Amino acid sequence: MKTLIISSLIVITKVFGCFGNGHWDSNKYPHLNPDSTQIESTVRFELKNFPTPYIILRYSLNYLTYSTDTLAVSNGVCEKKYHFAKPISMEVIINGIQRKIFIAPRHQLTVVIDKNNTKDGIIFFDYFGIGKIANDYLGNINISRNLPTLRNIGKTITEEEYLEKIESHYKKLDSVYSVYENLSNSQPDESIKSFFKTQKTELAYHKLGRLINFINARNYKADKAVQFFNKYIQPASLLKEEIDLNSGSSVLFFSSYLPDYILARVRESKDNALYHKIGHYAYLLDYVSNNYDGEKRNYAITNNLYFLASVARNYPPNYPSVDSLITLYDSYLSEERRTLIRQRYYTEIDPNSTRYTDKDFIDEFKISTPSNHEYVLNKKLTPVTVIDLWASWCGNCIDTFPLIESLMTNYSTEKKVSFLKISLDDKEENWRKSTNKLQLKPEDSYWIVGGMKSEFAKKFDVKYLPRYIILNQEGKILKMYAPDVRNIKEFTTLIDKLIQEN
Structure with missing residues (x-):
């Protein structure tokens, strides 16, 4: 743990x-x-x-x-x-x-x-x-923390035997606690008494954390997971207790284990729209707000937001942007928490970031054509411009070309919309060979010097291909991480919406 x-x-x-x-x-x-x-x-x-x-x-x-x-x-x-x-x-x-x-x-x-x-x-x-009594307790509790590892379940121990060992294990720890708590009652130092109050919470939530780990390790799902939760975890009245900020186990339980359990139940719906969009974040916020209060609520939301921000940074097509996540969570957090989230995110996950976000205006990037002409990208834009980023080594990119052609045909009467294919091949010769081999129209195929290592790729946070970006005629980013064209309904719904707005 x-x-x-x-x-x-x-x-x-x-x-x-x-x-x-x-x-x-x-x-x-x-x-x-x-x-x-x-x-x-x-x-x-x-x-x-x-x-x-x-x-x-x-x-x-x-x-x-x-x-x-x-x-x-x-x-x-x-x-x-x-x-x-x-x-x-x-x-x-x-x-x-x-x-x-x-x-x-x-x-x-x-x-x-x-x-x-x-x-x-x-x-x-x-x-x-x-503080000797408190520290002697920590020493004695430390040598009593041995339990069989979860991976041994089904090999050297059954599930039932493991759960029995958890019960006997924590009874032993509780007895160690009781001895030292009684000794602490004679201490004039209030901090010692406060310490043992925290340790009582620590033991309780350490046990609950073990049980959540058990659910995950045994791959319990749906009704089986809920039944286990209701039998072994819910009786602890965990939603009625205030979090103890000096208890690592209680903070970890409310800020990580319990939210993970909740989100696992949401993911079981297999509703991609719910999982990949804002739905499951909103679900968690609703759950936390209805069941927690005080610092417990603050910590649970803060920790989960930081985790989601980390994921959103690395898998942008499947998650909302970090900025939109933070905005969504803002009304649920204190000003101090909002400040810390931003500081921690931008200093630890994304230090010195110069990447664009939605609504930014792009710099002037030069793009080359097969006929050796060079243009400034901004001069090729229409009110709704779909940038299709690809490379000769990207099979999925090439597989989507027929879809792109179909979309270009469907929107051919809509003068507001245009599609630009921009290659991020590192070598110019690879882009030229692919353009000829795939019989791409010269006016539809462009190349950025430097490819995936270019300033363009850095600014647009290009970590995978294919990738789609939508700009307006002034070079404003309408959608930094547009849906994959293979999600055709979602993609066209967005395009139609942007046509109306621009």
Whole structure:
């Protein structure tokens, strides 16, 4: 199961006794800068029986942005000071070992990591100082998390046996939790009590995440999936509980597992119009809005939008544009979430993008003809111009030529409409040979110097062929990702609509 670490806002101050870098750029997210009222805490690492290593600390500022410190340990000791307002979880990574630690304002925590100190084959961390009870709990819960892998179901274990093991496994974890929760009741530190409240949520949603994974791994569909969900997951009253932003499992469940489950049920309709268009996004938004509120709703929608934006960027013909997705989701998200989505999308997925979007006006691109004439593309445009991008190596492109010819004939009396075939062959000679072999009319066949590596291809985000773009006479993009002509009804409906509008 994936691990997601959620925390309050943090700022790194100084490094003591070690050398390291924090990789969160506070200038990049100025609205997240912590205020001056935050309180200092210290975490100290003491390493034994390790070569001089690096320690990596990973934590999240706000679920969308992560920070990583890489610390070089000096003489077996490394101490780091932080300022923050609320308790956080950090993931410690050293020599392939990964553990969570808990630290809160005013905590002075020492973590002793001895490579020779193992329990059940796992290197065990010792903790001293404020927060010891919470961190001892994390250590003991860590060595109790073993379950058979899903791929062994049907080989060494049946489905029924696996589900029984899930029940017994989480009963064991609950008993470990109860022991430490009782110990925490005598602690004056409210952050410790808050930690155990979060951990109760963590265990519950960790289990629910396992069960969602089970549905997916066993390929349960339709009624079988719904029946399983209603029997094992719905009784947890998951829609009635508020999300705990310090619980990675609860955030992951509401922002990823549950939306994936919902969308899988939508996809089972096998309605391509629903799946490939805006329908299933709208379905998810409707579901989330009717069943969630508060931060649970905010996180579920935010995470799903980021996922959809990633997919839309890579598979534009099957998905709405990223801009239209963000616009659709805007009314469901807070201003901070909208800002973070845009920052994360444009900095991580599409950095320094210069690609066009709908309604942009194109630059002046030169196109060549077989008779060695050169034109500016903008001079060849009509009120509705269909650009058919192809290449000699693209069999699907050539297969669509008869359809294009048929469309050209059908719209021959409509002076507003024109079709331009533009080759994106890398080599001019390949385009010329194909033009002759396919007996294309010279006035219908053009070539862009540079082909798929040209500025034209970059600006129009050409990652596959065939590809269709629709422009108006002024060079304005009417449809950046037009439907494939093989979806003839959808394609002609769009053309007819654009004729009326232009």
